[in-house]
Amino acid sequence: MATTAATTTFSLFLLLTVSLHTAAGRPSPYLSKTSMFPNYQKMMATFKIFIYPPNAPINFTIPALSLFYNSLLSSHLATSNPEEAHLFFVPFAPQSTRSLDRVVAGIRAAHPYWDRSLGADHFYLSCDGVGASSSRNVVELKKNSVQISCFPSPADKFIPHKDVTLPPLSLARRLPPAPENKTVKFVGYYRRSGSLMGSELINGLKNDTKFLIESEPSDETIYIKRLKTSKFCLYVLDEEMEGFPEALAHGCVPVVITDRPIQDLPFMDVLRWQDIALFVGTRSGVEGLKRVLSHTCGERYEMMRSSGVAAAQHFVWNASPKPYDAFNMLMYQLWLRRHAIRYARWQIA
Structure with missing residues (x-):
């Protein structure tokens, strides 16, 4: 009985925390915040x-x-x-x-x-x-x-x-504190994984000092630091998508490079993905990518970053579900x- 009461208390506390995070003028990452939370409670009960x-x-x-x-x-x-x-x-x-x-x-x-x-x-x-x-x-x-x-x-x-x-299982640990003001060092960051070499578009950014394109995977401490100091994190669909939940959690807006529609994003019934991530094709090349990123600035960028941080809690895997x-x-x-x-x-x- 005590365990059930504690679980209920924690659930209500988390609901309040989530609601406050997306209230008071802050953007919501949800397709329908007003229906999701009461429906979730009903789901858990029935x-x-x-x-x-x-x-x-x-x-x-x-x-x-x-x-x-x-x-x-x-x-x-x-x-x-x-x-x-x-x-x-x-x-x-x-x-x-x-x-x-x-x-x-x-x-x-x-x-x-x-x-x-x-x-x-x-x-x-x-x-x-x-x-x-x-x-x-x-x-x-x-x-x-x-x-x-x-x-x-x-x-x-x-x-x-x-x-x-x-x-992905990249957030199979405690969620980091929500980032406040970012100290931006790079406009875009790409982390190579294993033997993956990156797309032609990614390789075209290697000599641009505003972008950090890793030739070798960094250790976890450096990796987290780079997420925190980059505005955008670049991912090539079907190559390396494992780390995008961590990017969300650390306030780095994901940029997914793909020439095909994506219909299998996690939680598509719940999250408003167009307000969380950018989806960019390769046909416009390096300059086209830069234009997209430069146009995503100011208030729109801050709204996407805030929405991503709010959404990141749903990507956390726990050994005992929370x-x-x-x-x-x-x-x-x-x-x-x-x-x-x-x-x-x-x-x-």
């Missing part, structure tokens, strides 16, 4: 998920999937009574479509819930997506069930109206998808 027993022990090799799965297993939202469930979780590790066919066929044979919606009130984890198949079971899983995938998702493996993505963190905001997105079509079962006379 949402129930039934987890099908897996056929074998599941070991996710991708840390974000593993953390989400373990958090779900221990969450108060999980129920052992499928009759009260809003959604159903289908647990499986990466496997062939033939194996997936057997997984869904087993669920369909042992439980009545799949056939009520043809899998539309079910969800699963997969960073690789579900491949093409002639199997009815796999087709329904891919077409109807909610896929929780990694960001960015593989091409053609993400369906925007139903699927959601996991935020209110409004990455796990619970994923639960909120699932809750928004809980209304599924349920088909009448034909009775043969």
